[in-house]
Amino acid sequence: MIIGVPKEIKDQEFRVALTPAGTRALLKAGHRVVVEAGAGTGSGLDDAQYTQAGAEIVSEKALVFDRADLIVKVKEPLPAEYALLKKGQALFTYLHLAADRRLTETLLEREIFAIAYETVESADGSRPILRPMSEVAGRLAVQIGAHYLERVHGGRGVLLGGVPGVPNGKVVIIGAGVVGTEATHIAVGFGARVVVANLHRDRLEMLEALYRGRVTTMVANADWIEQQVIDADLVIGAVLVPGGRAPKVVSRDAVGRMKKGAVIVDVSVDQGGCIETIRPTSHSDPVYVVDGVLHYAVPNMPGIVPETSTFALTNASFPFILRLAELGPEHAVRSDPALAKGLNLAFGRITHRAVAEAFGMTYAPGVGA
Ligand SMILES: NC(=O)c1ccc[n+]([C@@H]2O[C@H](COP(=O)([O-])OP(=O)(O)OC[C@H]3O[C@@H](n4cnc5c(N)ncnc54)[C@H](O)[C@@H]3O)[C@@H](O)[C@H]2O)c1
Structure with missing residues (x-):
């Protein structure tokens, strides 16, 4: 599987969704990683570290979205990124959809397989990535x-x-x-x-x-x-x-x-x-x-505080990223109840009850999971 890591564009956002260590582990498991140039710089991680770990560095954000099967981000896609999302692409990031109707509608239109970090939930009710x-x-x-x-x-x-x-x-x-x-x-x-x-x-x-x-x-x-x-x-x-x-x-x-x-x-x-x-x-x-x-x-x-936050985030998110890559997003969500709770949108339907309720839209339980 090809995992894409774009540089974050939200205002003063310096975190990155994957470290060079995570890149190395994905490569070892037989996957490819495409990283946008400068994605880790704000967290003190330069392109050379990613290259040494086996990532391909590309200078254009569009190439990351174009090549990847699974996009891993930190923050939700912003309007400048909407057109880059490929139909049916898997996206793993903080989404907070209930606060953003336009984003929700865009991801539904593009049939994005959207797993939100903040709603991934363990059996004890805790949210390990939030x-x-x-x-x-x-x-x-x-x-x-x-x-x-x-x-x-x-x-x-x-x-x-x-x-x-x-x-x-x-x-x-x-x-x-x-x-x-x-x-x-x-x-x-x-x-x-x-x-x-x-x-x-x-x-x-x-x-x-x-x-x-x-x-x-x-x-x-x-x-x-x-x-x-x-x-x-x-x-x-x-x-x-x-x-x-x-x-x-x-x-x-x-x-x-x-x-x-x-x-x-x-x-x-x-x-x-x-x-x-x-x-x-x-x-x-x-x-x-x-x-x-x-x-x-x-x-x-x-x-x-990216030098703290990037490592705190990726310590928590990486095991799920590896599982998504190993099993493929759909199978991973079906086989892991914590990831299933994270699935917010699939195949143009809303699969998370609270998101559907926030917009008075139809809730489609079981779709994708
Ligand atoms: N702004 C940021 O950068 C940022 C960063 C991280 C988390 N957050 C957000 O912070 C918020 C809190 O996250 P968390 O991880 O602490 O959640 P949490 O689930 O651990 O805690 C939320 C608490 O709110 C309580 N609660 C719910 N409704 C309430 C009410 N009406 N009155 C009083 N208490 C109520 C719940 O009982 C619970 O204890 C979330 O929206 C999360 O996404 C924001």
């Missing part, structure tokens, strides 16, 4: 929030850890999955006052056991969330309904009542965001202000 990037984004969320709380960056001018004699800042984290838990670790480390809300109790029990007295936990309900948010210096949105659009958990009215210069980092923006006033931004222009509150909503946060 997890490492959620770890990165959760940890980054507090660091980025602290940066924008600085007065020179438009924030209130609050030091999250405070100092003796001056109260510390307050961080409210909504969602206590992977992102929320990692954000909690870092916020506690910063010395902030931390409140975490989650739909279910179990995740909160774990945080309570770790940080008794240091973290306030609450089962999410609209009134409690609003009370906490209006008093916060930093709000982190970290909810997820797998495959679906994020529920709005903070209303426009609540944002209007927040402190001026407070900061919202909505990590869940890749699934549409959980704050009513959120819209996606980019690393080049990451924040905007509504009612005096800074909104940060970059859908590819881990892209700015």
Whole structure:
């Protein structure tokens, strides 16, 4: 099988979907790898390393798409790449389709066999390829929030850890999955006052056991969330309904009542965001202000720490890439229940329930799997 690795084109995206070590392993298993020139440069991996590993380097992105049976990427295809996708081609990447109707329709038209990293799901319900990037984004969320709380960056001018004699800042984290838990670790480390809300109790029990007295936990309900948010210096949105659009958990009215210069980092923006006033931004222009509150909503946060993120991602994705290559995408999806959960689109049909529901389109269970 020929595996194609294009260079990412999303704004300030420096990750790459396959390392030279992964390339070598695919070659050893009898496959071919075509890499777009410069694809790994942002992650400190130069073309020579890929060539030494046995990859063919091509200078044109179109050649990667044209030659490959399976395209492996980091982020979803952008409009400039739509026309390059071949009918029936297999695509393995983060897709977040529920937040992007145009992309969904394009991939359906082209009958792309689309497996989304974020919905690959193990038997215990964990999402092995989303997890490492959620770890990165959760940890980054507090660091980025602290940066924008600085007065020179438009924030209130609050030091999250405070100092003796001056109260510390307050961080409210909504969602206590992977992102929320990692954000909690870092916020506690910063010395902030931390409140975490989650739909279910179990995740909160774990945080309570770790940080008794240091973290306030609450089962999410609209009134409690609003009370906490209006008093916060930093709000982190970290909810997820797998495959679906994020529920709005903070209303426009609540944002209007927040402190001026407070900061919202909505990590869940890749699934549409959980704050009513959120819209996606980019690393080049990451924040905007509504009612005096800074909104940060970059859908590819881990892209700015590629030397960490590329290796964290490929450690998780590579075993699945190898399986897709070894068995062929259709057979791999049929024989591996985790990959079957990852299949979002096949043969022009939507094979993931939450994606179909997000657009009121027909769900075709079992197609392709
Ligand atoms: N912006 C980025 O760069 C970036 C990077 C990685 C992950 N993400 C996104 O971050 C989001 C969270 O990912 P995760 O891995 O932590 O997911 P997760 O499934 O581990 O956790 C989500 C949590 O949200 C909770 N939840 C769901 N609905 C809720 C509600 N109404 N109120 C309160 N809690 C609710 C769930 O109970 C769960 O604990 C996802 O959208 C993911 O794609 C974004």
